[in-house]
Amino acid sequence: xxxxxxxxxxxxxxxxxxxxxxxxxxxxxxxxxxxxxxxxxxxxxxxxxxxxxxxxxxxxxxxxxxxxxxxxxxxxxxxxxxxxxxxxxxxxxxxxxxxxxxxxxxxxxxxxxxxxxxxxxxxxxxxxxxxxxxxxxxxxxxxxxxxxxxxxxxxxxxxxxxxxxxxxxxxxxxxxxxxxxxxxxxxxxxxxxxxxxxxxxxxxxxxxxxxxxxxxxxxxxxxxxxxxxxxxxxxxxxxxxxxxxxxxxxxxxxxxxxxxxxxxxxxxxxxxxxxxxxxxxxxxxxxxxxxxxxxxxxxxxxxxxxxxxxxxxxxxxxxxxxxxxxxxxxxxxxxxxxxxxxxxxxxxxxxxxxxxxxxxxxxxxxxxxxxxxxxxxxxxxxxxxxxxxxxxxxxxxxxxxxxxxxxxxxxxxxxxxxxxxxxxxxxxxxxxxxxxxxxxxxxxxxxxxxxxxxxxxxxxxxxxxxxxxxxxxxxxxxxxxxxxxxxxxxxxxxxxxxxxxxxxxxxxxxxxxxxxxxxxxxxxxxxxxxxxxxxxxx
Numbered sequence: 001x002x003x004x005x006x007x008x009x010x011x012x013x014x015x016x017x018x019x020x021x022x023x024x025x026x027x028x029x030x031x032x033x034x035x036x037x038x039x040x041x042x043x044x045x046x047x048x049x050x051x052x053x054x055x056x057x058x059x060x061x062x063x064x065x066x067x068x069x070x071x072x073x074x075x076x077x078x079x080x081x082x083x084x085x086x087x088x089x090x091x092x093x094x095x096x097x098x099x100x101x102x103x104x105x106x107x108x109x110x111x112x113x114x115x116x117x118x119x120x121x122x123x124x125x126x127x128x129x130x131x132x133x134x135x136x137x138x139x140x141x142x143x144x145x146x147x148x149x150x151x152x153x154x155x156x157x158x159x160x161x162x163x164x165x166x167x168x169x170x171x172x173x174x175x176x177x178x179x180x181x182x183x184x185x186x187x188x189x190x191x192x193x194x195x196x197x198x199x200x201x202x203x204x205x206x207x208x209x210x211x212x213x214x215x216x217x218x219x220x221x222x223x224x225x226x227x228x229x230x231x232x233x234x235x236x237x238x239x240x241x242x243x244x245x246x247x248x249x250x251x252x253x254x255x256x257x258x259x260x261x262x263x264x265x266x267x268x269x270x271x272x273x274x275x276x277x278x279x280x281x282x283x284x285x286x287x288x289x290x291x292x293x294x295x296x297x298x299x300x301x302x303x304x305x306x307x308x309x310x311x312x313x314x315x316x317x318x319x320x321x322x323x324x325x326x327x328x329x330x331x332x333x334x335x336x337x338x339x340x341x342x343x344x345x346x347x348x349x350x351x352x353x354x355x356x357x358x359x360x361x362x363x364x365x366x367x368x369x370x371x372x373x374x375x376x377x378x379x380x381x382x383x384x385x386x387x388x389x390x391x392x393x394x395x396x397x398x399x400x401x402x403x404x405x406x407x408x409x410x411x412x413x414x415x416x417x418x419x420x421x422x423x424x425x426x427x428x429x430x431x432x433x434x435x436x437x438x439x440x441x442x443x444x445x446x447x448x449x450x451x452x453x454x455x456x457x458x459x460x461x462x463x464x465x466x467x468x469x470x471x472x473x474x475x476x477x478x479x480x481x482x483x484x485x486x487x488x489x490x491x492x493x494x495x496x497x498x499x500x501x502x503x504x505x506x507x508x509x510x511x512x513x514x515x516x517x518x519x520x521x522x523x524x525x526x527x528x529x530x531x532x533x534x535x536x537x538x
Contacts, residue, residue: 029054032358033114033124035104035296037064037087039344040130040328042416043351049094051358056122058114060103062086065153066415068344069424071193073156075200076164076440077431080153082423085416104131107299109321128354129296129310130327133342136292136307143264146449147287150193157443159286163201164442166283167209167218169451174215181454183221186269186282188261189289190227191234192379195244197286198225199382202251207383207435219252224280226271227257228289233379233387235341240387243399247381261289267450281454291342293330300324305332309342314369315357316350325354335372344414346372378407383432 030053034041037059048055066083073080091097100122106115107127114122135149148158166183173180187198205218212218225232225248231241232248232255245255262277263270270279293308302318303311309332310318316325316333328347333340340346349372357367376391388403390396398406408428415421430436 030125031056031123032126032128033058033122034128034130035059035114036128036130036132036294036328036330037061037099038067038130038132038328038347040347040351041128042087042090043348044128044130044325044327044354045091045094045097045351047352047355048358049096051355052362053096053126053358055094055097056100056124057087057091057097058100058102058104058116058122059087060101060117062088062099062101064090064416066411066420067151068411069415070150070153070156071196071200073153073439074150074159074163074197075204076160077200078424078427079439080157082420082427083415084153085420090416104296104299107296107301109301109324112323125323126358127324128327129300129324129330130347130351131294131296131330133291133293133307133309133329135287136290137287138290140264143287146264146266147188147269147285149287150197159197159284160439161442161444162284162448163204164440165446165448166451167205167213167216167221168442169448170216170283171213173455177455179459180216181267181283181451182281183216183218184280184282185221185223186280186285187223187225188264188269188285188287190225190229190232190255190257191288192377194225194227194286194288195232195248196380197288198223198253199248199251199380199385202248202253203382206252208431223251223253225253225255226259226261226269227255228260230257232257236377236379236387237389237397240389240397240399244379244381244387247385247387247399251382251385265450267448267454281450283448283451285449291329297326297330300326302326307332314371315367316353316370325350325357327351327354333370333372340372341377343377345375349373378403378410380404380407 032048032053032055034044034055034057037057041057041059042064045055045057063084063086066085069078069083072078073083088099091099100116102120103117104114105117107113108115109127112124112127114124114127116122132151134151135144137143148155148162150156150159163185166185170180170183185198185201187194187201190198201221202223205221205223209218227234231238232245233241236244248255256271259271259273261269262272263279264285267282268279269282269285270277272278291307293304293310295308297304297308297310300310300318300321302321302324305311309330310326311332312318312326314333314335315322316327316331318324318326327350329342331340331350350370353368353370360367374391376389378386378388380386384401384404386399386403386407388396388398388406390398390406412421412425415424
């Protein structure tokens with residue numbers, strides 16, 4: 001008899017004995033501890049509502065976050081409360097569930113005991129781990145403060161602060177000094193998050209703030225999307241990837257693939273590609289290039305992959321631990337030779353399936369295997385633009401407005417809470433017809449990494465330097481034209497025997513390096529003049 005069979009028979013016998021004595025049952029029902037209040041954790045808790053178990057859900061935050069819409073908080077379309085709901089509110093009618101706001105810092109799988117951040121311990125009969133993933137900087141964690149990712153509400157409000165503040169600082173600098181540093185927004189990584197961020201930044205600059213400033217033209221801001229592989233949305237079919245890139249370019253986003261990030265600093269990004277290295281000034285740098293699993297995967301002591309995700313079988317169990325279920329992004333599970341993606345769909349299905357497996361245990365039956373039912377993928381590109389791979393109830397590839405409407409419908413449907421659905425729908429309608437965004441609030445610090453250095457260095461056309469020159473300790477060399485002039489200036493390409501331009505690209509979620517633009521793609525442009533302010537440029 002293997003360990004799994006013995007465990008299931010033991011629990012089944014325990015449940016049968018308890019059913020003969022209701023008082024005893026109330027005391028000794030199996031304790032299911034769920035760690036994580038995301039999609040998988042919430043669905044697991046709801047699925048256990050009618051089973052003879054007591055459930056403890058532990059999360060270090062008191063709310064469930066609808067992460068697919070987090071980028072809309074980051075770009076001021078929605079407020080944080082629109083996409084979050086208190087966990088206690090979601091589960092308030094489920095009498096067999098208690099919620100603890102705490103953090104798991106240790107797991108003793110032999111004793112079936114968790115150690116919490118408060119110092120307390122929590123015993124369990126079944127353990128459900130659904131703590132998700134965070135941003136991975138591939139060993140360069142010092143980049144995190146310079147290029148924030150997008151996984152939490154705190155991340156979203158910080159990105160919102162930086163993006164909006166860049167325009168405010170440019171306006172102030174223009175009023176006071178007649179010029180401002182380049183408004184370059186660099187997004188590293190062209191997966192779904194990177195594509196959505198790049199498109200939304202372009203939208204807010206070109207459409208939603210075009211009448212709000214008097215001395216700068218927000219529409220002249222540059223949005224650069226840097227990807228290490230050869231296409232955007234690498235997990236999507238080739239035709240949808242190509243359409244997504246085409247829509248991004250129509251929005252004014254500069255898409256650069258095949259570029260590796262080699263450095264991120266205050267106000268700059270360094271990239272490397274087949275044509276060498278380059279550096280670009282960046283008012284704001286955002287990271288969407290990689291993920292790593294929650295540390296709880298390693299605390300469990302089970303085998304993990306290179307991202308730290310726990311390797312599980314088709315019953316969602318790590319090897320030798322039939323009482324432990326690992327769900328969502330934290331699970332490494334392959335189906336039909338392919339890794340199940342770490343997105344909301346499989347996480348919700350895994351959470352639902354936990355109840356089915358425990359019900360089988362209590363009935364003395366064999367646990368059913370988990371199988372992911374793929375309904376498709378969607379990514380929004382910008383206003384009225386999206387791509388969708390529809391896999392159910394029919395198969396189709398959509399792009400443009402039909403895909404955008406589908407995206408809106410699906411996301412409204414899966415939002416938890418009627419108030420959230422109404423609030424989000426109302427915000428979208430208001431934004432669509434009025435071209436305004438109500439959540440454009442700047443809170444916290446009023447500085448950007450590298451902004452003061454750019455101001456001190458002077459107008460951009462006077463301080464172009466090749467990366468090779470910087471590495472060699474050379475002095476900045478001005479490009480053609482007189483010092484302080486505003487005529488057209490160019491830097492020679494490497495093919496001309498001179499250093500390449502200073503503009504670069506960024507990294508990929510699958511590569512520990514950064515990504516660089518070919519030099520031929522980056523030439524210093526003539527400053528763009530504005531009617532009221534002849535020294536204005538982006």
